[in-house]
Amino acid sequence: xxxxxTNGMELHQIKSLVKKKITGLSSYNLNPKDCDAEACIxxxxxxxxxxxxxxxxxxxxxxxxxxTKKTEENRIRTGDVLVTxxxxxxxxALVDEKSSGAVISSNIVALRxxxxxxxxxxxxxxxxxxxxxxxxxxxxxSTIQGMKISEMMEIRIPVPPLEIQxxxxxxxxxxxERRLLLKRExxxxxxxxxxxxxxxMEI
Numbered sequence: 762x763x764x765x766x767t768n769g770m771e772l773h774q775i776k777s778l779v780k781k782k783i784t785g786l787s788s789y790n791l792n793p794k795d796c797d798a799e800a801c802i803x804x805x806x807x808x809x810x811x812x813x814x815x816x817x818x819x820x821x822x823x824x825x826x827x828x829t830k831k832t833e834e835n836r837i838r839t840g841d842v843l844v845t846x847x848x849x850x851x852x853x854a855l856v857d858e859k860s861s862g863a864v865i866s867s868n869i870v871a872l873r874x875x876x877x878x879x880x881x882x883x884x885x886x887x888x889x890x891x892x893x894x895x896x897x898x899x900x901x902x903s904t905i906q907g908m909k910i911s912e913m914m915e916i917r918i919p920v921p922p923l924e925i926q927x928x929x930x931x932x933x934x935x936x937x938e939r940r941l942l943l944k945r946e947x948x949x950x951x952x953x954x955x956x957x958x959x960x961x962m963e964i
Contacts, residue, residue: 771920774915776915778877801826808869815937837871842873844913851897853888899913
């Protein structure tokens with residue numbers, strides 16, 4: 762039986778909501794010598810490409826990858842949720858159409874969810890205070906965090922009714938849009954400041 766939150770919402774183990782789990786490529790599959798260069802070039806998503814709950818397609822680098830049936834089957838696609846397994850801060854990000862078709866590094870796992878929960882909601886929860894507490898509890902408390910996929914799959918997350926999930930997605934999208942706008946504004950201000958100082962302090 763599923764547990765419930767204080768407001769009566771059911772808590773489901775992640776493993777009961779996932780229809781496919783995709784593990785990242787090991788070092789054996791990277792830069793193979795016995796591979797035709799053009800046929801083996803693929804986009805490889807690393808931890809650094811996950812930012813603010815999304816996969817930044819502009820930072821994804823191409824790499825020579827061993828082409829196998831499993832590699833082809835394990836390409837990520839739109840709607841997959843990526844979760845970092847190691848790093849200074851564990852986090853989640855949503856795959857969109859611009860990142861679809863890439864493969865992932867061994868420090869990341871991709872989760873493909875059933876229709877019971879929207880992937881945007883999963884990302885929002887993982888990156889929330891409660892979600893971060895749940896991930897950090899599995900990381901061992903070290904500076905460079907790390908967790909096992911099997912333990913992460915045991916985490917229980919709240920699953921609201923779909924109507925509420927859609928509201929969460931809409932709100933989350935608005936927040937993300939505003940956050941990205943603020944980042945662009947900050948970048949522009951930093952650039953203006955740098956140019957201004959350079960012009961004023963030229964000898």
